[in-house]
Amino acid sequence: MKSLKTHMNRKHLLIASFSLLLSGLLGTSAASSPIPLATAEARIRQRQDQLRLISPAAYDLTRYPIADQNERHWRQLLWATAVIEPQDAYVRTAIAQILTLTPQKLTPAQSRTVEMALQIATQLYLSNPTPDLQQPFIQTIAQSSNSRWVAMSLSALSKGGATVIQQQQWIDQIAQRFPKWSENVSLYTTIKELTTAAQTPPIRDLLTWTIVPNQQQLYVFCQRDRSELCTAFLRDRTGRFVKNNGQPWSMPLLTRSLHNLSWNFSRGYTPQGIYRIEGTIPQPDTDYFRAYGFYSLVQLFAPLEPGVKEFIPGRRGTLTGKLDGYKTLLPPSWREYFPIQASYWAGLFGRSEFRIHGSGEDPKFFTNNQRYPQSEGWNPAIGCLSALELYDSTGRVQFAQMPDLLSRLGAKPTGYLIVVESANTPDAIAAQINAL
Numbered sequence: 001m002k003s004l005k006t007h008m009n010r011k012h013l014l015i016a017s018f019s020l021l022l023s024g025l026l027g028t029s030a031a032s033s034p035i036p037l038a039t040a041e042a043r044i045r046q047r048q049d050q051l052r053l054i055s056p057a058a059y060d061l062t063r064y065p066i067a068d069q070n071e072r073h074w075r076q077l078l079w080a081t082a083v084i085e086p087q088d089a090y091v092r093t094a095i096a097q098i099l100t101l102t103p104q105k106l107t108p109a110q111s112r113t114v115e116m117a118l119q120i121a122t123q124l125y126l127s128n129p130t131p132d133l134q135q136p137f138i139q140t141i142a143q144s145s146n147s148r149w150v151a152m153s154l155s156a157l158s159k160g161g162a163t164v165i166q167q168q169q170w171i172d173q174i175a176q177r178f179p180k181w182s183e184n185v186s187l188y189t190t191i192k193e194l195t196t197a198a199q200t201p202p203i204r205d206l207l208t209w210t211i212v213p214n215q216q217q218l219y220v221f222c223q224r225d226r227s228e229l230c231t232a233f234l235r236d237r238t239g240r241f242v243k244n245n246g247q248p249w250s251m252p253l254l255t256r257s258l259h260n261l262s263w264n265f266s267r268g269y270t271p272q273g274i275y276r277i278e279g280t281i282p283q284p285d286t287d288y289f290r291a292y293g294f295y296s297l298v299q300l301f302a303p304l305e306p307g308v309k310e311f312i313p314g315r316r317g318t319l320t321g322k323l324d325g326y327k328t329l330l331p332p333s334w335r336e337y338f339p340i341q342a343s344y345w346a347g348l349f350g351r352s353e354f355r356i357h358g359s360g361e362d363p364k365f366f367t368n369n370q371r372y373p374q375s376e377g378w379n380p381a382i383g384c385l386s387a388l389e390l391y392d393s394t395g396r397v398q399f400a401q402m403p404d405l406l407s408r409l410g411a412k413p414t415g416y417l418i419v420v421e422s423a424n425t426p427d428a429i430a431a432q433i434n435a436l
Contacts, residue, residue, distance in 0.1 A: 034395035035360070037289050042395070043362040046290070053080040059094035066098060068109040074098075078116045082123060082258055085367040092132050095121050099136030102153075103143035111146075118149055119267055122156040123259040127368065129160040141170050147178060148265070151186035155262045158194055167194055185349045189264040192338060200422055201333040204432055209331040210239060211274065212313060216415035218277065220385065221429055224421050226256040226269045227372040230385070231426040233433060234408055237415075241433050242408060248433045249408070250426060251401055253356070254378040254386040255419070258366065263342050264349060267382035273343025274329055275300040275354060275417040276311045280406065283357075293358025293389040295402035298409065300354040300417055302347030313414070318347075339421060351383065356417075358389030358402045385419075 036042060057063065058077050064070045081091060098117040106114060118140075125133040137153035144150050154174065158167050171191055174181055181187040211217060214237050222230035229252040234242040242249040261268035280296040283289070301308035303319040303326050311319045319325055326344040327335040334340050359379040363369050366380060377399075379386055387401040409415070422429070 035284075035289065035294065035391065035397070036395060037286070038360060038362075038391035038395040038397075040393035043365065046362075047365055050080040050083045053077055054084055054086050054088075054091070056088075056090045059090055061094060061097055066101060066106075066110050066113050068107055071109040071113055074113045075116060078113075078120050081120050083366055085123065085127060087124075087128060089132075092124060092130070095124065096132050096136045099133075099140065102136070102140040102146060102149050115149070115266075118152050119259045119261060119265075122152065122261055123368070125156055125160050126260045127371070134160070138170075141173060142177075147181075147184045148186040150174060150178070151190040152261075152265055154194075155190050155265070159260070159262070171195070185345055186264065189342075189345050189349075190262070193262070193264075196338050198337055198339065200339075201331075201337050203420075203422060203424060203429065204436075205331040205333045206418065206420065207235075207433060208436060209334075211329050211416045211418075215313065216277075216409070216413075218409070218415065218417045220253060220255070220270075220417065220419045221424065221426065222255055222270075222272075222419065222421050223423070226254075227375060229253065229375050229378065230255055230419075231429070232405075233429065241436070248430045250430065251405060252378070252388070254375050254380065256372070256375070256380045256386075258368070258380040258382055264345060264351075266351060268351075270354065270381075270383060270385055270419055271302070271342035271346040271351070272339050272419045272421055273303075273341060273346075274326070275302055275343055275419070276308055277409070277413050277415045277417055278308055278310075279412055279414070281355070289360040291357075291360070292355070293360045293387075293400070293402065294397060295358055295389075295400060296406055298356040298405070298413065300356065302343045302351060302354060304344065304347035305352045305354075307352070343419070353383070355384045356387060356402075356405065357381075357384055358387045358400060360389065360391075363390075 053076060064073050066074065095117050098114060099121055101110070101114050121133050121136070134157065137157050140153040141150050154170055157170065171194070174187060178184065178187060181191065207219070216237050217235040219233045219235070220230050222228070232251045232253055233248050236242055255270035257267060257269040259267055263269050263271035277298060278301055279299050281299055282296050283292055284294045301311060303311060305318065308318055310316055321328070323341065323344060326341065330340060361379050363377050363379055369379070377388055377390055387405065388399055389397065389402065390399040392398050
């Protein structure tokens, strides 16, 4: 295992070094020009700014009740909680108290605060599943009329180590409280995922399938554990896989959610399935550098996401035909495989703004990165696919993968992205590609 990890790290560094050469071809100057927000001093200040927000007084609900006028306070504080991931009792107690509001009638501002608290509660609970946060999730399932919050609570409890019997008891309770649960996207997808054991169809069928003729297809193969790096392979418009030194070109990406939320919730990990690749979003921008890095972002659209020009070339707008229309984009052996439908359901649910991007954040900025040494250097996202982008103490880029990807996709990229969870290793998938 140690030798394999060493090999993978060397491979990633070689890819990143090559991408630095490509950055010159793309007309960027990041390799030679320091970026002020990426210096060691700036990164220390950024982390300290979040740490300063964490104090018992800040979480005092008598001083800062969940009211419209305190929304900004709680959004800033909850984001700092996600970044720092403090395990202090006063933090967990305050968040648990906020979750007791899930059964109540709330204003839009209050609802936004409670929803973010649910996201952060999931993150804290999955890092340390203790009764103080478990009970509010159980209460939400039993009492809240908000189906999305009920589904989020069920998902958190299930991922936090609940037994199959406990899961089924909660599912039965939800079915009684929400007789039309199967018509509700949040409840349906959560329960379906927990109760469906489907075997992954043949990967070869996916590799040889053409979604739409004359369109490039970027495959991203992931493990079920999204803390593991995914691997991208590219098939060009002629149907041939792009090679590098005689082997399939590949690139590691991370699709882990900072909050460890499931794919069917806002800010959850990247859903499996098909996305339309449609252009790029230019960078850099000082306001967004830390979140998205120095290079352009690849723009992706879920099947039912508004804003796409042509999900199917020659047909304006989003995908038509509902779920049956989506299934026709897949090879026959994959059409009834529920996990690959995730991007369809996510778009229907309202998830949007999926991107492939780098990261200007210091990997040490997010405390929970320490728990995932297998993806060291890569930063989590809240739905997007994250590429490696590292800077030295002076703010100069050392490693960046986005230039390589951007050059291979083309100046105005179009095509499709396919995200798939598979137990196959990257080497095994590469071998299948070589055998085609």
